[in-house]
Amino acid sequence: MTELPVEHGLLFAAALFCIGLVGVLIRRNLIFILMSLELMLNATAFVFVLGGALHGNADGQVMFLMILTLAAAEIAVALALVVHLYRRYRSLDADRLEAMKG
Amino acid sequence: MIGAAELRALLPLMLVALTAIGTLLLAGFRRDARLAALGYQGGLLLTLLTLPWALPEQPLEVTPLLRIDGFFGYFAALFVLVAMAVGLMMQRQVRSKTSGERVEESYVLLAICLLGALVLAGAQHFAALFVGLELISVASFALVAYPCGGRPSTDIRQRNSLEAGLKYLVLSSVASGFLLFGIGCLYLDSGSLAFAPLPPSTSLALPGLALLLVGVAFKLALVPFHFWSPDIYQGAPTPVAALVATLSKGALFAVMLRYLWFGALQELETLVPAVALLASLSMLGGNLLALRQRDIKRLLAYSSIAHLGYLLLVLLAIGHAGVAIEAGAFYVLAYSLTTLGAFALIGCVCEAGDEPDYRLEAFAGLIWRAPLLGASLMLILLSLAGIPLTVGFIGKFYIVAAGVDAGLWWLLAVLVAGSAIGLYYYLRIILIMLAPQSEPSGIGGGRWLVYGLTLLLVLLGVYPLPVLQWLPVL
Amino acid sequence: MAALLLWIPLMPLLSSLLLLLAGARLGERPVALLGVGSVALSALFSLAAILSFSASDGVAWGIETLPWFSALGLEVGFSLHFDGLSAVMVGVITGVGLLIHLYSVAYMAGDADFARFFAYLNLFVAMMLILVLAGDFLLLYLGWEGVGLCSFLLIGFWYRQPENGYAARKAFVVTRIGDVALALGLLILVQQFGMLNIQDSVDQARQLWPGSDLAGWVALLLLGGAVGKSAQLPLQTWLPDAMAGPTPVSALIHAATMVTAGVYLIARTQGIFMLAPQVLQLVALVGAMTLFLAACSALVQHDLKRILAYSTISQIGYMFFALGTGAFSAAVFHLMTHAFFKALLFLAAGQVIMSLHHEQDTRRMGGLLRPMPFSALCFAIGCAALAALPLTSGFYSKDAILLQAYAQGGAGFAWWLALAGALVTALYSLRLFVRLFLGDCRTLPEPDNRPLLCWPLGILCLLALFGALIPQPLHDVFSAAPQAHVPLPVHLLVLAMPVIGLVAGIWLLLRHRDWRQAFATGALARWWRAGWGFDVLYDWLLVRPLLWLARVNRRDLADLPVQLLVWTSRICHQGLSRLQSGRLRHYAVGIVGGAVLILAVVL
Amino acid sequence: MILVWLLLLPLLAALFAPQVEHWRADGSRWLSLTALGLQALLLLAAAGGGGDWWLESRADWLPRLGIGWHLGLDGLSYLLLWLTVALGAVSVLISWREIRQRVAFFHCNLMLSVAGIVGVFLALDLFLFFVFWELMLIPMVLLIAIWGHDNRRYAATKFFIFTQASSLLMLIAILGLAFAHQSQTGTLSFDRDALLRLELAPGLAYWLMLGFFVAFAVKLPMVPLHTWLPDAHTEAPTAGSVLLAAILLKTGAYGLLRFSLPLFPAASADFSPVAMALGVAGILYGAKLAFAQDDMKRLVAYTSVSHMGFVLLGIYALNGMALQGAVMQMLAHGFSTAALFIVVGMLQERWHTRDLRQLGGLWTQLPRLSGFTLLFALASLGLPGLANFIAEFLILAGAFQRSWPLTAVAALGLVGAALYALLLVQRGLWGGGAPAPGRHDCSRREWLVLGALALALFWFGLHPQPVLDLVREPLVQLLDAPHHAAESPPRLPVGSWL
Amino acid sequence: MTTLFYLTMLIALLAALQVVRGLNAVHALLHLIVALLALALLFFLLGAPFAAALEVIVYAGAIMVLMVFVIMMLNQGDAAVEQERAWLDGASWRGPGLLCALLLLELGYLLLASDTGSAGWRPVAAAEVGRALYGPYLLLVELASMLLLAALVGAWHLARALKNRRGEES
Secondary structure, eight states, X not given: OOOOOHHHHHHHHHHHHHHHHHHHHHOOBHHHHHHHHHXXXXXXXXXXXXXXXXXXXXXXXXXXXXHHHHHHHHHHHHHHHHHHHHHHHSSOBGGXXXXXXX | OOOHHHHHHHHHHHHHHHHHHHHHHHHHHOOOHHHHHHHHHHHHHHHHHHHHHHSOSSXXXXXXXXXXXXXXXXXXXXXXXXXXXXXXXXXXXXXXXXXXXXXXXXXXXXXXXXXHHHHHHHBOXXXXXXXXXXXXXXXXXXXXXXXXXXXOOOHHHHHHHHXXXXXXXXXXXXXXXXXXXXXXXXXXXXXXXXXXOOOXXXXXXXXXXXHHHHHHHHHTTOTTSOTHHHHHHHHSOHHXXXXXXXXXXXXXXXXXXHHHXXXXXXXXXXXXXXXXXXXXXXXXXXXXXXXTOOBXXXXXXXXXXXXXXXXXXXXXXXXXXXXXXXXXXXXXXXXXXXXXXXXXXXXXXXXXXXXXXXXXXXXXXHHHHSHHHHHHHHHHHHHHHTOTTSHHHHHHHHHHHHHXXXXXXXXXXXXXXXXXXXXXXXHHHHHHHHSOOOSOOOOOSOHHHHHHHHXXXXXXXXXXXXXXXXXXXX | OHHHHHHHHHHHHHHHHHHHHHGGGSOHHHHXXXXXXXXXXXXXXXXXXXXXXXXXXXXXXXXXXXXXEEETTXXXXXXXXXXXXXXXXXXHHHHHHHHHHHHHHHHTTTOTTHHHHHHHHHHHHHHHHHHHHXXXXXXXXXXXXXXXXXXXXXXXXXXXXHHHHHHHHHHHHHHHHHHHHHHHXXXXXXXXXXXXXXXXXXXXXXXXXXXXXXXXXXXXXXXHHHHHHTTOTTSTTHHHHGGGSOHHHHHIIIIISGGGHHHHHHHHTHHHHHTOHHXXXXXXXXXXXXXXXXXXXXXXXXXXXXXHHHHHHHHHHHHHHHHHTTOHHHHHHHHHHHHHHHHHHHHHHHHHHXXXXXXXXXXXXXXXXXXXHHHHHHHHHHHHHHTTOTTSHHHHHHHHHHHHHHHHHOSOHHHHHHHHHHXXXXXXXXXXXXXXXXXXXXXXXXXXXXXXXXXXXXXXXHHHHHGGGSOOOOTTTSOOOOOOOOOHHXXXXXXXXXXXXXXXXHHHHHHOHHHHHHHHHSHHHHHHHTGGGHHHHHIXXXXXXXXXXXXXXXXXXXXXXXXXXXXXXXXXXXXXXXHOOSOHHHXXXXXXXXXXXXXXXXX | OHHHHHHHHHHHHHHHHHHHXXXXXXXXXXXHHHHHHHHHHHHHHHOOOOSSOSEEEEEEEEGGGTEEEEEEEOHHHHHHHHHHHHHHHHHHHHHHHHOOSSHHHHHHHHHHHHHHHHHHHHBOBHHHHHHHHHHTHHXXXXXXXXXXXXXXXXXXXXXXXXXXXXXXXHHHHHHHHHHHHHHXXXXXXXXXXXXXXXXXXXXXXXXXXXXXXXXXXXXXXXXTSOTHHHHHHHHSOHHHHHHIIIIIHHHHHHHIIIIIHHHSHHHHHHHHHHHHHHHHHHHHHHHXXXXXXSBHHXXXXXXXXXXXXXXXXXXXXXXXXXXXXXXXXXXXXXXXXXXXXXXXXXXXXXXXXXXXXXXOOHHHHOHHHHHHHHHHHHHHTXXXXXXXXXXXXXXXXXXXXXXXXXHHHHHHHHHHHHHHHHHHIIIIISSSOOOOSOOOOOOHHHHHHHHHHXXXXXXXXXXXXXXXXXXXXXXXXXXXXXXXXXXXXXXXXXXXXX | OHHHHHXXXXXXXXXXXXXXXXXXXXXXXXXXXXXXXXHHHHHHHTTOHHHHHHIIIIIIIIIHHHHHHHHHXXXXXXXXXXXXXXXXXXXXXXXXXXXXXXXXXXXXXXXXXXXXXXXXXXXXXXXXXXXXXXXXXXHHHHHHHHHHHHHHHHHHHHHHHHHHHHHHXX
């Protein structure tokens, strides 16, 4: 059990979050985008676990569990859609999705 | 922990969950759209009917997560009604399409959406907020992309719904990330996930609230987080678009109302400029974007951006104006009712042919083709524009009242400017509708839903007293 | 008696209404009967009123017939007032009016709009009578604007020629500028007294205003109105153009009656003017200047009716001059005699013009003495009276003006101008007569001597000669001017002036043909002919800027900001729509950007 | 009950217009006329009550928000109701032949608009007033948008946005008042009587007053907020123009008289120089623009701007005479401008053009119609003997007592009026180039309408007393507000001129 | 121990970077798993063994396997790597990178300014979490199950069409 300065933990989470965000912003391949999303979710999960440890209660880990559930649910639907996309365009390019605009 | 009283208070949620599962089981038992619809509507009706009984006399905390009180009751009733209307729209779609899309699952998903909304209506805890939100989100991802899963409907519909589903999913997840990060900060700050007044000294609350605001603003589609909404409205099946426009936004707004009401007010002071900025940008941006939009669904999306911008005034007024909560609650009702009407009408008029036609021109001469539908459209648009004798006016009246009471003069000025722009495109549709009829085109089914909603819209516009009397219970 | 007074304006008014509504369906004879008959009845009533007025020893009587309205702070009634001044005016209007009506029956015979003509003419008489009988300023204003309207309608009577319409509009608008001044004057009265009864207001003013500037302002504004209606400087430009109307109209409206309304107004409100000596001096100056300028213009005109028009302006200038110098009764006296001889001249001119197939240019006339001796006689008498040759009525009135003016104020600048004007008057009278009746016959006339044309002329000849004998019961109206001694040389000078003019004219006529020619084509004559350039001046100063403004701002500049707003929102719409690119990553950038924004605001 | 029926009758007529048309082709016309006739009868029955309000109707509506159903009738509203009924009937009559398509819907809209206007003239609860205020516009917009001329969409949109946006400002001001009431007494109230008793801080009162003023000024219309008017008038069908010019514009002036002045006496008095100046600007600017137009209807539309400038001037002169004049002007303008629009409509029906450059010489062809045109043009220029003159004179006389320089400038508007009115006569009626012959002169129905309007103009020009008496009491009350007494101008400002 | 903390963080961040800028999906996925495992270690170090275990089992185990499955199914091959290289040119990095850096800066500023005390540092054992889950948060668990149900129904519905279509194609 180590006493980590909270600020450092938070900064780490923020950095991880931003890295994930960069991934969402720059990648065109949807698989990569999804992976970047996972990074972001994990960054937030880290914050909760950190909080749980800091305050010594279970709420943080409960929230982590919820995030985990969400990630699972989301990825299931997302992958189904990705497969659809690939079938349709033979590509995972997110930029192909631009029929609707204006 | 959970005793008889709590169980009774939880009855609406349980019924809705049961409806979801029951409908699923029905579908598994026999794939019949009508049967599924029946199960769904029956379950919801039961929920609605038992709701008064289920509501406790005094506000009741059911686990740390939920607080079942008048506020919950009001929004629960509203959301159940909305879900029923969306279900009806869904049903109509089946009847008009003989292609036999599988819609049974969609009722399950709808019910889950509703469950999420009910959780949000009662949430007094961030975990409940999060789960409720994600219930709505995940279910609506699938619903938005729904046509992909059916038997081949038209190509464009499939393409658009796929695109909409993916965009919604990715962007919504990003926003969820922000939201979670924000909640995490707040949790880190206070060590509790319950809605409570923030301790005044801490500084982590500020970034927490700011990030929370980002997430919320995305879900409410406020400028500049609004980009997803027109695409989703356009791509999703019309009932689902209606759902996204009303239920998910309304539920999130309800929970924010409760959160702020529960005491994050003093922290909000530092957020006021940010919220005011979002509100102004939304009011102006939404209306400007809608100005010359040619697709009716996108236009509605933009117009709801503006409406949510108006609604944000309530959040700002909440600490200062006594009417703010009432205003917010009523506006959600007015907005939902009107938007549902609009989407029902779109379903009725635009999707009559084989290929849906969402251009504004689809409405040309509607009033001469189908006078009642035309009149309904006119009333719906007037309600959106906030003209008296429609529920939209009472809503706008309330908003302005809250703004005046709280002295938000600048925002009111922006509201006036935005409304003025808004008048242009609402009237534009009316004028198109009044144009001499171009070519005769059919009218789809489901017009009774439109009439019903319009009637309600006028009735509540003329005599909103029943609802108004309920509001102070909040 | 009161009822009698009421019927004086009511008769022509009713007949006018009748003619307006049903005239088109009636034949000429009933129309004429109605038109002339009503005026004749009116004249009869007037006579009765005047006689009974004289019999009652000149006590003014007014009647409150009906209340018009009573607002918060202002009460106005349809009240009539009859005194010596009204008597003179009513007599002139109905008398001369009747003669002109008779003449018109012949003159307008065969015109398609015969009924309309008489309707307008009767309306005019009614309005003029209301004007002079009004006991209330607002009623006077009603008559005042009413006669303006009739003038407008009659100038534009032959509406198919665009220039007639233009002249009509010009007449109305120019006089309306004066009317605005008049109205403002009334507003001061309303503010001060809360009523508009003429006699009471004047009495109040007499009591309350000595030493106050208010009298000056009111007088000045009333003068403004008078100047407009009576075609005095600087609003005289409309009258020459007004000759576009039928000649009887010119005779009645633009010579005998309406244009003297200004004189009547000043005479009527004499009490106020007396409180403002500076304004009174201004009146005199305006009159003198006008009479001289107009006389000069009359000297060089070619158009027969324009000559008469300028002469009218000039003669009314005399009246103003008289008013300004305090010779009120002389002014009214001249008003009456002028009405006689100017009506005579116009009607005779009408006969000439008709005979010459609507030729009005004097350069194409001449030698008419032999074919049209009656007209020549009429003209001779008229011109003599105009030139104020001794023993004509004009002589007495003009003499009275000049002498009384001298007696009041001595020989000032204005007085010398007036005297010079008399000389010029004689000159142009002579020129007019000579041009028409002597010399070679340039256009062959077809004399038209229908009795209806001639009889009124005959009567007017008599009036022009002996009208001065008609007594004028004005001594109660005007505070009597203090008698002052006028030296004999002045007497003689005034007496001789027209004669000198006449002799000089004959001398010029016989001797200096080349010189005359040079003068007539010279710049000075051109300038005078153009009415001293006032029209051009106003054109540049007012009309053109207004037209320019109208043209430039036809689309309403106030709409520009609105258009700008529309344009701006359209641009914003396009910009925002372009941001909506449809790309997932761009949308995500929106979210991140928004987050950055919010955090930046929070920071 | 009479008041409620006054409102209900046109509503019912609107509701049943489509049904009636099934029975009889022109049934909706007769239905509208009947409704208006019955309204007139009700008005006759309502005449001459005593007290502040001749009739009052009160009921709860939304008691939680202090909103009630409160109607009241006094001389001022009575007069304007008569105007509404009369010109409503005129509108029906003149559209007898002009409107051939969707007749029932046309009358539906017409009657709805009339109902809204009646409501505006009766409402004493500000919320209710606002509801009616908005409500009368929608059918008007439809009238323009469906039966208008070529550029009707643009005109309708502009009209809609101008009026609605400005009325939102009024809504804000109304709510401001209601909350001020709440902070002073603890309850919300939108009732005029209750709000009249408020003591407002000067700054707040001024801003709230401006909120009301802008809404009313747009409707009036006041320069520079007038630009919707020429478009709306020009593009509207004749009946629409008549309704707009004759009645709808009056609601703005009525609002000023009924709400703006009494609710904010001190602020209005402070503001009055500005308002008067704007009124004067309107008089001159409107006249100038009218003078510049080639389109007859546009010309008439701009004369409205000019005439309503007089109304604004009169209202903000804040004395009895001017106020009476302003009311008189509302009436007179209602008749004269409506008549001119009707005439233009008739000409257009016959020649399919309103362009003065193509018209001319009409007198030869249509002496009767031309005579009427002349008469109404004269009324428009304020010829004594016609109603407009009384109005303008009273306004000027009243305004003069408050500010003589402004009045002097305003009086120039009389010259301007002469310019445009006579230009209309000269260019339209006189002149040579008569268009193709063979057009019929006034039909009997047209005669009836025009004759009635002409008669009204003469009647109120020669006997305006009934009007002045009707509004005397309300106006005196208006001026007796305690704040005005302190603000009333000294009696003799002119004495110190030089 | 503290060193281990920072080291693990560094590994996680580096692995995350590799995920974001990776060209080959499978490699990126492996990096992601590394990052997740590093996180799991961090959780463990923070005294949350339950979370750490779940992270490994559910995340690195189940979810990632699902992704691997999809990646393999789509089977993009080497062409895809080239494609990725083309898409990831420098220009596309710059703007978003800057924006995110800005965000990080703002967040860092706000977060570092906080003065959260560290009074209650305490490991939270699995049993405690379990008690919370089946105590006050019982309802939450039920709702989470509904969430999974939604995902299940949704994914199943969407996947059905694939089956259908494949049937049509063949």
